[in-house]
Amino acid sequence: MFFDPANYKHPSFREGMRDMYPVAPGIWAWGLMTGVAMVQSGLSVEVAAAMTVLVYAGSSQLAATPMIAAGAPFWVVLATAFCVNLRFVVFSIHLRPYLMHWPRWQRLCVGYMTADLSYVMFVKRFPHPAQDRAGQRAELAYLSGNTFLNWVGWQIASLVGVFTASQIPGSWGLGFAGVLALVGVICSLSDTPMRRIAAGVSGAAAVAAVALPLKLNIVVGIAAAVAICLLLERTGLNDKASKA
Amino acid sequence: MTDLWLIFTVLALAVATVVTRCFFFIFDRALPFPRWADRGLRYAPIAALSAVIIPEILVKHGALITNWQDARIYAAAVGAAFYFWRRGQGQAVLGTIVLGMAVYLPLRIGLGW
Numbered sequence: 001m002f003f004d005p006a007n008y009k010h011p012s013f014r015e016g017m018r019d020m021y022p023v024a025p026g027i028w029a030w031g032l033m034t035g036v037a038m039v040q041s042g043l044s045v046e047v048a049a050a051m052t053v054l055v056y057a058g059s060s061q062l063a064a065t066p067m068i069a070a071g072a073p074f075w076v077v078l079a080t081a082f083c084v085n086l087r088f089v090v091f092s093i094h095l096r097p098y099l100m101h102w103p104r105w106q107r108l109c110v111g112y113m114t115a116d117l118s119y120v121m122f123v124k125r126f127p128h129p130a131q132d133r134a135g136q137r138a139e140l141a142y143l144s145g146n147t148f149l150n151w152v153g154w155q156i157a158s159l160v161g162v163f164t165a166s167q168i169p170g171s172w173g174l175g176f177a178g179v180l181a182l183v184g185v186i187c188s189l190s191d192t193p194m195r196r197i198a199a200g201v202s203g204a205a206a207v208a209a210v211a212l213p214l215k216l217n218i219v220v221g222i223a224a225a226v227a228i229c230l231l232l233e234r235t236g237l238n239d240k241a242s243k244a
Numbered sequence: 245m246t247d248l249w250l251i252f253t254v255l256a257l258a259v260a261t262v263v264t265r266c267f268f269f270i271f272d273r274a275l276p277f278p279r280w281a282d283r284g285l286r287y288a289p290i291a292a293l294s295a296v297i298i299p300e301i302l303v304k305h306g307a308l309i310t311n312w313q314d315a316r317i318y319a320a321a322v323g324a325a326f327y328f329w330r331r332g333q334g335q336a337v338l339g340t341i342v343l344g345m346a347v348y349l350p351l352r353i354g355l356g357w
Contacts, residue, residue, distance in 0.1 A: 023337055025338065026341045064257055074253060092269060093275075093285065099269050108270070112265055172349070180323045183301075202294040
């Protein structure tokens with residue numbers, strides 16, 4: 001967590017923030033348009049602001065707001081948010097060996113703040129969980145710094161969007177800057193043939209399954225990419241073989 | 245009453261965020277972890293981003309786009325091309341965003357693509 005001196009005084013905290021700088025404009029634009037969209041789909045400014053500060057998950061906020069505005073039953077709204085967030089459950093398997101040695105409240109705090117980009121940057125920076133205490137502290141400090149910058153930028157931009165929603169036309173499509181930020185991050189991740197295959201398979205499967213409700217096409221994309229890449233590894237077409 | 249209900253809903257959505265993001269490290273119980281899962285997870289980051297983003301670029305009104313007059317394709321292509329041109333020279337991702345928007349906004353606002 002960013003408020004623990006053991007984390008924010010650690011050099012890895014700044015390193016985590018530094019990795020987030022280049023994508024920050026994309027996060028601002030995305031946060032801004034999420035704030036605008038919540039108010040424009042019929043939520044009051046107060047509720048939209050509370051959603052921004054407490055829920056802190058853009059895609060589930062955008063899925064839930066029209067349902068809340070339309071008076072959908074509580075459990076339907078909740079189930080929707082859960083399904084839209086299913087990819088985070090996959091991420092949590094991956095993060096588990098990095099976090100299990102910390103007390104539960106610390107895990108929950110930092111886990112709550114770890115959105116897509118922080119997860120991706122973190123496992124790229126630390127491909128294997130550290131075995132010693134110093135390494136584990138560096139990991140937690142990096143993740144705290146990275147998530148802190150993401151959180152601050154998103155919150156400010158999103159609240160600006162909530163309070164200025166009437167002045168910003170959604171038709172400009174400023175939120176596309178967020179998509180472009182992820183395009184850049186995907187490019188930076190696609191440094192091996194297998195990873196490029198994973199990106200292609202996942203994207204194609206997510207488009208093919210786009211008719212599924214509750215953004216379940218995202219989970220279908222991840223599952224398809226992981227399954228196909230594991231099969232390809234078994235046939236010998238893995239990263240080592242293709243590099244040799 | 246409605247206000248209370250709304251507050252309750254927002255709080256429940258916040259809990260949903262915590263539960264999904266922390267799902268497999270909420271409890272201390274040991275988790276059996278097969279080797280294939282360990283290897284497969286290496287593909288999860290890029291697969292997740294791709295599954296989120298490709299439909300945002302190629303889908304309109306719930307179906308794959310069928311005409312080329314769409315600002316998103318050109319913006320994403322130019323942004324990605326810039327990344328691979330500037331790779332390793334710093335701020336390549338920032339350039340992807342700025343240059344992509346420089347392509348996207350004129351096409352969208354000017355031509356209505």
